[in-house]
Amino acid sequence: MGAAPPRLPRLSWRLVEKGPWKGIFAITRGGLVPAAIIARELDIRLIDTICLASYDWQNQGSANILKPVTNEGEGWLLIDDLVDTGKTAKIARDMVPKAHFATVYAKPEGRPNVDTFITEVSQDTWILFPWDSQAQFIEPISKLE
Numbered sequence: 001m002g003a004a005p006p007r008l009p010r011l012s013w014r015l016v017e018k019g020p021w022k023g024i025f026a027i028t029r030g031g032l033v034p035a036a037i038i039a040r041e042l043d044i045r046l047i048d049t050i051c052l053a054s055y056d057w058q059n060q061g062s063a064n065i066l067k068p069v070t071n072e073g074e075g076w077l078l079i080d081d082l083v084d085t086g087k088t089a090k091i092a093r094d095m096v097p098k099a100h101f102a103t104v105y106a107k108p109e110g111r112p113n114v115d116t117f118i119t120e121v122s123q124d125t126w127i128l129f130p131w132d133s134q135a136q137f138i139e140p141i142s143k144l145e
Contacts, residue, residue, distance in 0.1 A: 007118045008037045008038065008041075014116050014118075015116060016041070016042055018116070019102060020075075021042060021044055021069060021076060022075040022076050023077070024044055024048070024076065024078075024079055025047075025048050025050050025069065025073065025078045025092075026048070026049050026069060026080075027049075027052060027056075027080040027088065028049050028050070028067075030082065030129075031079045031080035033129070034081050034104055035047060035077075037081040042136060043091075048071070049067060050068070050095055051066035051067035052064065052066065053066055063087055063088050068095060071096065072097060072098045073095075073098040073100075074098040074099075074102070076096065077100050077101075077102055078092060078093070078099075079103070081129060082103050082106065083105075084109070084110050085107070085109045085116050086110035086112065086113045089101065093113055101114050102115060103118075104119065105117065105119050105121055105127055106119070107120070107121055107122070107123045
């Protein structure tokens with residue numbers, strides 16, 4: 001069993017100072033793992049999801065709301081793994097305008113939508129999260145033909 005990515009405890013430390021929190025909205029699917037870790041660290045048991053589909057690893061398009069919420073988010077955290085162009089973030093923010101939006105990573109185009117983040121990366125950076133990757137053996141260079 002692997003350890004949590006090191007940036008998540010740093011995000012938890014920042015968020016505990018801004019609480020207390022009533023609950024967490026996790027933006028699916030990317031926000032589920034960070035939300036679970038943050039929920040544990042902040043001892044939050046009330047977790048809901050905002051289900052949006054806006055892109056896959058190759059294509060980014062318009063967002064599709066799969067499951068809306070009715071709570072405006074006052075006293076709640078809104079968690080995602082990263083904010084990229086800000087399209088998904090804007091939709092989620094409009095759904096829960098009073099929530100505190102936190103991400104692990106922020107790209108310049110989406111950064112204005114986020115209240116708290118840990119690391120800013122360039123717009124063209126692709127982040128491969130441990131929960132989105134598969135470990136596999138790579139042949140040493142000396143063995144390649």
